[in-house]
Amino acid sequence: MNKDALMSFLSSLVVLAVGLLIGFVILLVSNASSAWEAFRTILTFGFRGIRNVGDVLLGATPIIMTGLSVAFAFKTGLFNIGATGQFAFGGLVAILVGHNFEGLPNGLRIILALLAATAAGAAWGAIPGLLKAFRNVHEVISCIMTNYIGMFLVTFLVDRYAFNPAIGRSQALPEGSNLPTLGFQYIFREEFLPGFYRSSQVNVGILIAIFTAILMYIILEKTTFGYELKACGFNKDAAKYAGINQNRSIVASMMIAGGLAGLGGALLYTSGTETMSAANVLLPYGFTGISVAFLGLSNPIGIIFSGTLVSYLFLGGARTQVLGFSIEVVEIVISVIIYFCAFVFLVKTFLGKHIGRLLRRGKSPEQDRADKGGESA
């Protein structure tokens, strides 16, 4: 391992440790008697049994997608805080497709649902993109607006076209409209009574997310399109000088970011685990995507891992509810851990400055200085 990678790894460990420590303190304050048990649950639950591993992957799928969405826009110098709205809009379109088109074979209907959701997300992302490119409206402002417009629109449409009054949410999709599980249910399962199994509902979605991440990596790193987008993100004046059409890059980047989030929404609502709320709430996935993108250093491959890590913590966190911790406390704890991870750069610089010399020479600074004094004399 080279020095830089070693430093990155070390600093990741440090921030994770500090984040966990403070998370633990919060648990202690909230309920000292079961704090340790809750802490252990957060840390280990995702690995307790193969079924939980499946659930980690299932939970990772949508937030990997929103993470990719935020990261993609970020590469072009845009902050896509609108992933939430694009996600919801994509999810809604997938649900609507899933409830209709009975004439189509299942496979085709699912593919249509995913494509339509991607297009819907892209359209939703295009709005802030166009406003930024041609009217110079800051994307954060217009993204926040499209988030709320999306939220109300989704509530309205769910209410109108796919409402199940019994649960106050969208009607569950017919079995044939859900993503295929590819036999994962026989792998990620646990035997709770002899001969009886409970399976994770992880499905092809996680593979689609991973594939998308790899595709995004290739687009950004290997193509002229990626070259242009990143040039705009790094230095827009130089991009202009090079004759790159910035307006086109901005719109394209926001559309792709929106498409990624929209597809994420589709992957969530076609996994047979989730229905759409008809109450006016902003979905958390888009915001979690910001942390995921940050943690993964906006690198598509890194995001696969950061998304999985965050999902792992959330799964364990949710489990602590059985110990009597309220979901709010759990979310605070997990947020603290995630936000500490955002300090990874700072810690890396710090380590580089103060410990780098030590590490290389394996001596204390005093010794170090003494030796050098000797050399120069």
Next chain:
Amino acid sequence: MRNITKEFPGIIANDCVTLQLKKGEIHALLGENGAGKSTLMSVLFGLYRQEAGEIYKNGESVQIQGPNDANRLGIGMVHQHFKLVHNFTVLENIVLGVETTKSGVLQMKEARDKVLSLSKKYAFDIDIDKEVRHISVGMQQRVEILKMLYRDNEILIFDEPTAVLTPQEIEALMQTMRDMAAEGKSILFITHKLDEIKLVADRCSVLRKGKMIGTVDVAATTKEEMSEMMVGRKVILSLDKNEATVGETILQVRNLSRRGNESKSGKAQLSNINFDVKAGEILCIAGIEGNGQTDLVYALTGLSDIDSGTIILNGTDISKAKIRKRTEAGISHIPEDRHRHGLVLDYTLAYNTVLQTYYTPRFQAKGFLKMKTILDYARKLIERFDIRSGQGEVTSTRAMSGGNQQKVILAREIDRDPQLLIAVQPTRGLDVGAIEYIHSQLLAQRDSGKAVLLISLELEEVMNVSDRILVMYEGEFVADVNPKDVTFQELGLYMSGAKRSEVAV
């Protein structure tokens, strides 16, 4: 500084360097691009931490962990690229970081008096209540100097201060440096211009490829000796230039006007500009900074729109064409501000060499970049233009020395073999060897029948390289002269607007 060593990935930027600065002296630091001058000064200023070596002040060993330590020790630095807050006033910039407050409220009165008296003492003639973004580069530098003086620094580091100044401003700066030295301040002065060293410096230390070659007494050493120390071989400081064989008109500009302007000083605009550039000639536009040269270049290259007039390249009207169209039509542009327009600093050296051509079939197939071709191409340019960096073609451009960054732009723009090469201050920040090479390249372009439009503030460059000179003053051409028939003095008069002559198209 004793036995300072500083390494970067792939390169030892300073290799056991020892430098001694005396009280009250002006000490020049000379070296080729990438020799490690800025790095050494950054170590002294606490921006980098040396891996080995000690720094002593007044005989005592000191630890400099950061700029704050440096400041406490009375060390100040004016960077190669200034570090000012653009929407703060001059005064606010000066006190930033060392404000006096009384129960949380800023006390500006004292600061104002101190700054005013300093400014008066050195005859800076600066309006301290103007926002920094509205003042010229020369003035910004004075702000940086005032910052150091305000903090009562005793050791002043200047990293290539003259690269961005006009000849008049350089003269004023030299005087300021002399005054400050006379007061007992010690000055470290990085420059590539031997004349300046001769003019103000007492001693000169020479770095070559990270190593200290030696320190000489300036008065007892010739310019030739110093440049020989710097490059390790004899350098010829004169350019041999044959007669131009002028061909057809390549660029024709008619009645070009522009009202709104991009230049910082705010006074210049373009009014009714007419000129031609012909194949096989180097036409130079001379003038004091801020007289519309920047606006003219922006108009020609398409970085900004024009209000009226026509620009014709090789018979095609490009007045309204997009930047890429103009590039493809054969315009190369070496921009004035290398960090703003010329480079994507976060891209590698190789990526920057294809900034204008990445989409052509040579470097791209079916939308995919041909990595190997790009890397090979970058290696070729590195070789040909002697671009020095830590890790060759994969070096992040941000980690390169200023002069070598400039060489990347030059290599890219010259190698595209344009019809018209627009070079704005192309040798800014380059060492003498590199300047010589660039000048010979400009001549080679000319001799192969290309048109070259050179925009330069340096009279020496203007006189040596060009075949024809147009002088610009307040957005107009005020003289059209042949460098052979004009003296430096005369040119200076034109540039300051004191003299005018008929300008025929």
